[in-house]
Amino acid sequence: MTQGRHRIRGVVCERSGFNRQSGFSIIELMIVLVIASILVAAAGPGFQDLMGNNRTISEVYTMRATLNNARSEALARRAPVVVCPTSDGLACVDSSDWSTGYMVFVDTDNNNTADSNNPDEEVIQFETGPRSVDLAFSNSANRVRFGAQGSALGFEGTFTFCDDRGAEDARGLIINPVGNLSAATDSDDEDLIVNDAGGDNVVCN
Numbered sequence: 001m002t003q004g005r006h007r008i009r010g011v012v013c014e015r016s017g018f019n020r021q022s023g024f025s026i027i028e029l030m031i032v033l034v035i036a037s038i039l040v041a042a043a044g045p046g047f048q049d050l051m052g053n054n055r056t057i058s059e060v061y062t063m064r065a066t067l068n069n070a071r072s073e074a075l076a077r078r079a080p081v082v083v084c085p086t087s088d089g090l091a092c093v094d095s096s097d098w099s100t101g102y103m104v105f106v107d108t109d110n111n112n113t114a115d116s117n118n119p120d121e122e123v124i125q126f127e128t129g130p131r132s133v134d135l136a137f138s139n140s141a142n143r144v145r146f147g148a149q150g151s152a153l154g155f156e157g158t159f160t161f162c163d164d165r166g167a168e169d170a171r172g173l174i175i176n177p178v179g180n181l182s183a184a185t186d187s188d189d190e191d192l193i194v195n196d197a198g199g200d201n202v203v204c205n
Helices: 002-022 026-077
Strands: 081-085 101-106 123-128 134-137 144-146 157-162 171-175 181-183
Touching: 026 081, 026 101, 026 123, 026 144, 026 157, 026 171, 026 181
Parallel strands: none
Antiparallel strands: 081 101, 081 144, 101 123, 134 157, 157 171, 171 181
């Protein structure tokens, strides 16, 4: 019986010794941590750029969808529809900064305010703020107004989407007088900065 116990203990000890030999030493763990830190540091900037690009593109797509929807509503209702910056979803803000949020509403009386008591002046869409990137519009009217025929004559311009990386990573969305949209491109292919509707580099504040 005693010999049997000694054998069991011997087997347990042998297995324990095997586990200790197959594990990592402190030095090996430190080497692995150092290598992992180097890899994270090297991949960090690229990952941040990827996340920044995704946020900016998402905002561009949201604005494009909003403007297309507003134009479609103007055509369907045969009435003017306004897209403008807002802070409360009730009235336009007279500012080129659209980062506070923006709204779409029917504006039959041209007063830049949605009338909740008038069923013909409903708010169609409200995108709350603050937005994930800085968003500005170049038209001094500080709004886009689609007429009953879908045109944006007098309200054309360039939407600029910027983050803290600056103009080189900015995006632009151009709306023409007809009401059509197009992505801003670097038309001169010189500095990798997209150009606005007038052909100049977009500017980030």
